[in-house]
Amino acid sequence: xxxxxxxxxxxxxxxxxxxxxxxxxxxxxxxxxxxxxxxxxxxxxxxxxxxxxxxxxxxxxxxxxxxxxxxxxxxxxxxxxxxxxxxxxxxxxxxxxxxxxxxxxxxxxxxxxxxxxxxxxxxxxxxxxxxxxxxxxxxxxxxxxxxxxxxxxxxxxxxxxxxxxxxxxxxxxxxxxxxxxxxxxxxxxxxxxxxxxxxxxxxxxxxxxxxxxxxxxxxxxxxxxxxxxxxxxxxxxxxxxxxxxxxxxxxxxxxxxxxxxxxxxxxxxxxxxxxxxxxxxxxx
Amino acid sequence: xxxxxxxxxxxxxxxxxxxxxxxxxxxxxxxxxxxxxxxxxxxxxxxxxxxxxxxxxxxxxxxxxxxxxxxxxxxxxxxxxxxxxxxxxxxxxxxxxxxxxxxxxxxxxxxxxxxxxxxxxxxxxxxxxxxxxxxxxxxxxxxxxxxxxxxxxxxxxxxxxxxxxxxxxxxxxxxxxxxxxxxxxxxxxxxxxxxxxxxxxxxxxxxxxxxxxxxxxxxxxxxxxxxxxxxxxxxxxxxxxxxxxxxxxxxxxxxxxxxxxxxxxxxxxxxxxxx
Numbered sequence: 197x198x199x200x201x202x203x204x205x206x207x208x209x210x211x212x213x214x215x216x217x218x219x220x221x222x223x224x225x226x227x228x229x230x231x232x233x234x235x236x237x238x239x240x241x242x243x244x245x246x247x248x249x250x251x252x253x254x255x256x257x258x259x260x261x262x263x264x265x266x267x268x269x270x271x272x273x274x275x276x277x278x279x280x281x282x283x284x285x286x287x288x289x290x291x292x293x294x295x296x297x298x299x300x301x302x303x304x305x306x307x308x309x310x311x312x313x314x315x316x317x318x319x320x321x322x323x324x325x326x327x328x329x330x331x332x333x334x335x336x337x338x339x340x341x342x343x344x345x346x347x348x349x350x351x352x353x354x355x356x357x358x359x360x361x362x363x364x365x366x367x368x369x370x371x372x373x374x375x376x377x378x379x380x381x382x383x384x385x386x387x388x389x390x391x392x393x394x395x396x397x398x399x400x401x402x403x404x405x406x407x408x409x410x411x412x413x414x415x416x417x418x419x420x421x422x423x424x425x426x427x428x429x430x431x432x433x434x435x436x437x438x439x440x441x442x443x444x445x446x447x448x449x450x451x452x453x454x455x456x457x458x459x460x461x462x463x464x465x466x467x468x469x470x471x472x473x474x475x476x477x478x479x480x
Numbered sequence: 481x482x483x484x485x486x487x488x489x490x491x492x493x494x495x496x497x498x499x500x501x502x503x504x505x506x507x508x509x510x511x512x513x514x515x516x517x518x519x520x521x522x523x524x525x526x527x528x529x530x531x532x533x534x535x536x537x538x539x540x541x542x543x544x545x546x547x548x549x550x551x552x553x554x555x556x557x558x559x560x561x562x563x564x565x566x567x568x569x570x571x572x573x574x575x576x577x578x579x580x581x582x583x584x585x586x587x588x589x590x591x592x593x594x595x596x597x598x599x600x601x602x603x604x605x606x607x608x609x610x611x612x613x614x615x616x617x618x619x620x621x622x623x624x625x626x627x628x629x630x631x632x633x634x635x636x637x638x639x640x641x642x643x644x645x646x647x648x649x650x651x652x653x654x655x656x657x658x659x660x661x662x663x664x665x666x667x668x669x670x671x672x673x674x675x676x677x678x679x680x681x682x683x684x685x686x687x688x689x690x691x692x693x694x695x696x697x698x699x700x701x702x703x704x705x706x707x708x709x710x711x712x713x714x715x716x717x718x719x720x721x722x723x724x725x726x727x728x729x730x731x732x733x734x735x736x737x738x739x740x741x742x743x744x745x746x747x748x749x750x751x752x753x754x755x
Contacts (some may be wrong), residue, residue, distance in 0.1 A: 222532050222561055223547020247561070248610075271607030273545035274508050278607075285605040297593070300531060301565040301614040308562045320570055321614050324643035324655040330599050345656060374552045375532045378561040405558055430549050437544045437730075 198368020198391075198414040203423075206390045206416035207233040210356045211242075218245040218307075218354040218386060219252065222377030223273060223435070226427035227360040228252050229420045230392050232461045235259045245354055247303045247378060251426065251443050254278040255461070257293060258453050264294040266352075268303045275440050279447040289450065296331055302349045306333070307378050309351035310385025316348045323347065356415075357386035360424045362431060363400060364393045368411035371400045374430030376407050383409055392420040394432045484715050486668035487627070488723055489687050491517060492715045494578075494625045494666045495723075502575045503527040505615050508546045510625045511578035513726065516542055520722045529574060531611040533559045541729030565611070569618050572658050577619030579642070581626045582606050583634045586680050586701045587651075588624065588644025588662035590616065591637040599639065609641050616642035621663040628667035628698045635700040645679035669695045671712065672703075680704075685712050 201209070211217055211234055219227050231252040234242075243264040246253055250272055256262055258280030270281050284293035298306070305317035318337060328334045333350030359379040361372035370391050372379070383389045391409070396419050400408065426436035426443075446456050494514035498504060500523040506515045512530075516539060519526045528537045532547040536556030543551055552558050559568070568574065583591040592612060596603030616622055622644070626632055644662045645651055652661050661679075665672040671685035683695055683705045692705045715723075 223545045224532070224549070224552070267608065269607050269610035270605075273547070275544070277605075282605045286602065297608050299609040299613040300561070300611040301570070304562040304565050308566075319566070319614075320617065320656070320658065323617070323657065324646050324651065325609075325613050325641060326593070326639045327609065327613070327641070330639075374549065375534065375547050375558060376560050377533070380560065381562060428549055430552060435545070435548055437548075440544065 198364075198370075198411040198417050200364075200366070200368055200396065200417045200419075203229060203233050203392060203418040203420050204237070206230075206418045207237055210388045210390045210416055211237075211239055211358070212355075213239055214241045215239075215355040216243040216245060217356050217358060218352070218382045219358040220246060220377060220379045220382040221360055221424065221427060222248060222375055224375035224377065224424075224427060225360045225372060225379070225429055226250070226252055226424050227358045227392055228425055228427060229423035230358045230360070230390060231256055232464070235261060235457070235461050236464075245352060247300055248273070249281065250278065251440065254280040254443070254447055255457065257281050257284050258290065258447070259457060259461070260290045262293060263291075264296065266296040266298075268298045268300045272440055272443060274437075275444050279444070280453060283450070296333070297327065298331060298334070298349065299327065302334070302347075303352075304378055304381070306349050306352040307381035307385050309349070310353050311381040314351055316350050318346050318348055321347050352385055354382070354386040356388040356390065357382040358390045359383060360392045360420075360427075360429065362394050362429050364391065364396050364417045365400050366396060366398065368414050368417045369400060370409040370411075370414055370417065371403065371406050373403050373406035376405070380407050380409065384413060389413075389415040391417050392423040393417060394421050394423070394429050395419065482715060482717060482720060484720055486687065488720065489712070489715060490625065490627070490666055490668040491723055492719045493671060493687075493712055494623065495521065495719070497623055497664055497666065498523050498526055498576065498578075501525045501527075503529060503573070505529045505531070505569060505574045505577045505611075505619055507579050507610075507612065507615070508543075509580050511580055511623075512546070513542060514625060515578055516726055517719070517723050520726060521719060529564070529568065531561070531564060533561055533564045535559065535564075535568065542726045544730055565614060569611075569614055572618050572620060574619050575621070577615035577622045577659070579612055579615060579622060579624050581624055581632070583632055583637055584624060584626060584644075584665065585634055585637050586703075587646060587648050588622075588665060588674065588681055589637055589640045589646065590624065590642040590644065591634075591639050592641045593639040595638055597638055612642040616644065616662075617657045617659055619659045621660045624662050624665045626665075626667060628669045628695065630698060630700045633699040633701070633703075645674060648679045650679075669698065682706050683709065685710050687712050688714050
């Protein structure tokens with residue numbers, strides 16, 4: 197049953213050194229504040245899972261939290277490379293980074309298998325590509341009915357899923373909408389979960405297209421307004437595209453990145469509210 | 481005569497390749513720019529599908545990412561990421577997959593993963609696959625758009641991220657890939673299409689003022705030109721104006737950013753880094 201706690205309490209309780217952690221959010225609702233708290237609490241040796249490791253994983257990799265990355269697309273969307281990720285892969289800085297890479301369709305199916313309590317998922321994918329030769333958890337499988345050769349991908353079963361949502365109620369039922377990504381699957385596939393939310397309300401008003409995670413599948417809920425920044429929460433904030441562009445330069449240089457981290461992560465206490473473009477009432 | 485850049489000619493040619501009413505799975509960057517230009521000009525009923533799960537998005541300005549809020553707010557439907565790949569892409573419902581690439585070979589295979597022969601210690605680490613392998617496999621046809629150079633048009637790929645025509649000779653059928661493969665590759669010099677028999681890419685169209693030998697010089701394999709090679713019409717004023725209006729709608733890296741101007745302070749990062 198969900199417990200409503202502070203962000204620092206949630207991360208301390210749910211995320212341990214050596215854990216396999218899935219922080220999801222497909223461009224929208226990325227749990228940046230929670231990632232910063234993981235950095236501040238000095239977690240090490242993590243295996244991070246994320247379809248699109250973008251700025252938040254770049255920061256966690258550069259901060260030395262990560263041993264292994266399981267992913268399908270590692271870039272700064274619309275901008276270019278993730279420089280901390282590249283520095284880790286190309287130069288082992290701040291340490292070597294083990295990779296396990298897939299396609300988006302493969303990762304989505306792996307989460308779905310995990311959420312479904314199955315050992316693997318089946319899709320048409322990967323065939324003819326170099327991916328199976330360089331990754332684990334991909335195999336050919338024959339359809340028992342038609343004989344067609346398909347691709348099996350191993351289920352993802354993270355220790356903990358971390359997501360950001362628009363709202364929760366006081367019981368810890370969670371509601372989010374807009375681009376809903378793969379967060380439901382990530383939470384249901386994981387042993388534990390942390391959900392940061394824009395606000396905690398008395399009653400979750402029905403909202404078009406919303407996903408509701410009942411309190412009994414949620415671990416910890418923490419109120420962190422603006423906790424997705426520079427990603428966004430539809431109806432609460434806008435994507436801070438200028439920051440994604442600025443990150444390209446901040447992250448190119450190790451010292452510059454370190455200074456940014458000192459000022460904006462280590463130098464802050466959790467949770468801090470930072471809403472760039474509040475849109476009161478919009479789309480709610 | 482209108483002044484325009486090779487990049488503008490490329491994006492306009494890519495936009496022209498999309499027909500009104502088509503369903504189009506759009507990658508970010510050049511493909512998204514071209515697809516939105518098509519919507520703003522000759523193809524207002526083009527159905528834009530982004531891998532973020534937004535189906536029928538109608539952005540009024542160019543999105544920076546595949547998940548900008550405007551895409552969800554203007555979409556006909558927003559579905560989860562497993563659903564967009566499993567229900568919408570995989571069964572072959574989508575007419576055209578529109579992809580960019582870091583490298584491409586003569587069979588239209590794409591590399592967006594690593595440059596360098598050692599996967600574990602690459603010369604350049606690229607973002608990786610994203611949605612591209614299954615877009616390239618399952619869409620009825622694929623359009624690829626990328627700038628042409630000897631580096632990008634490679635004789636050999638260090639990594640095949642997404643399959644075009646494999647090794648040629650009906651590789652797609654042997655691999656069980658259900659979609660039609662790359663129908664056209666659009667560059668900043670002209671257009672390449674697969675030769676019907678061998679499935680090797682051949683130069684079929686060229687931009688005004690570009691010569692065949694110039695294109696061949698910027699190709700890493702012995703590129704053949706089609707016997708009926710034709711010249712592409714230059715951009716119209718309408719096309720150029722629409723493209724420039726779209727480009728003005730998106731922020732660029734060159735803009736000064738307040739966050740990029742902060743002074744450096746002492747380093748205290750990566751204490752006790754892994755391993």
